[in-house]
Amino acid sequence: xxxxxxxxxxxxxxxxxxxxxxxxxxxxxxxxxxxxxxxxxxxxxxxxxxxxxxxxxxxxxxxxxxxxxxxxxxxxxxxxxxxxxxxxxxxxxxxxxxxxxxxxxxxxxxxxxxxxxxxxxxxxxxxxxxxxxxxxxxxxxxxxxxxxxxxxxxxxxxxxxxxxxxxxxxxxxxxxxxxxxxxxxxxxxxxxxxxxxxxxxxxxxxxxxxxxxxxxxxxxxxxxxxxxxxxxxxxxxxxxxxxxxxxxxxxxxxxxxxxxxxxxxxxxxxxxxxxxxxxxxxxxxxxxxxxxxxxxxxxxxxxxxxxxxxxxxxxxxxxxxxxxxxxxxxxxxxxx
Numbered sequence: 001x002x003x004x005x006x007x008x009x010x011x012x013x014x015x016x017x018x019x020x021x022x023x024x025x026x027x028x029x030x031x032x033x034x035x036x037x038x039x040x041x042x043x044x045x046x047x048x049x050x051x052x053x054x055x056x057x058x059x060x061x062x063x064x065x066x067x068x069x070x071x072x073x074x075x076x077x078x079x080x081x082x083x084x085x086x087x088x089x090x091x092x093x094x095x096x097x098x099x100x101x102x103x104x105x106x107x108x109x110x111x112x113x114x115x116x117x118x119x120x121x122x123x124x125x126x127x128x129x130x131x132x133x134x135x136x137x138x139x140x141x142x143x144x145x146x147x148x149x150x151x152x153x154x155x156x157x158x159x160x161x162x163x164x165x166x167x168x169x170x171x172x173x174x175x176x177x178x179x180x181x182x183x184x185x186x187x188x189x190x191x192x193x194x195x196x197x198x199x200x201x202x203x204x205x206x207x208x209x210x211x212x213x214x215x216x217x218x219x220x221x222x223x224x225x226x227x228x229x230x231x232x233x234x235x236x237x238x239x240x241x242x243x244x245x246x247x248x249x250x251x252x253x254x255x256x257x258x259x260x261x262x263x264x265x266x267x268x269x270x271x272x273x274x275x276x277x278x279x280x281x282x283x284x285x286x287x288x289x290x291x292x293x294x295x296x297x298x299x300x301x302x303x304x305x306x307x308x309x310x311x312x313x314x315x316x317x318x319x320x321x322x323x324x325x326x327x328x329x330x331x332x333x334x335x336x
Contacts, residue, residue: 037119044091047072063170117134139159198317212236250272291329
């Protein structure tokens, strides 16, 4: 009975050695491939058959998400009508371990008739696929990792590594930014970090709890219970923001006052808090601020919400930590 841990380590070690050999062997053909892909006026069409086709689909997605318009095209489907997707200025990135895959070779022959350039990733520069290509990026022919050395393992890893390297070089050449990446991934973690603003997740209008500091705690409780946010904005007689009264303030008040409902909010505030109104600016944020920045502020100040005020410093919305966490917003500093 084989030792699965030993076999697993051997496979990974073989693939790691192959990746090192690949990195050491990259040369002028890789530079030329990057140059041609970056200079293409159209899309990058990525193609392959079998496991190479699966890698090609992933590569097309990586390119498209990092600023290089790309599309996977299946060689067989292309031979039966999909060649119609090829446009002026398109360039083909073909993946094949041996460079002899019959369906891919037939496809490349027809593709060349359209006058478009072909870049291939394969093991042999003398293979049919390589001969039909304008640029060939060779991967080392080191055999497949595993007991039988039959299933595509190492070769697939090397194809993916070359394609990832091409994609990252293109990202660098194009000056692609994290903000651009986020715009292509609006529902991903990075997209939420860089795109979601405080105003997108805020409670405003009738949903915003607001009380005057001269109102009673009884009226405060009614407002907080009715809006269900676990807090209420507190304003002065002119409606200017003074701060927030939270569930935490209420709990502290109940432990310190015998008849809290008879107190004014200002009186209750002075009992439940050490400081009142002295750091109001720390509890506000701009509507256009990133939600992830709001979360960082809340964590730094150890508070659970921030208020968005208008030009007269009257509260117009509130954003809570609970809302940010529920929406999957997380600040990098907290994750480090």
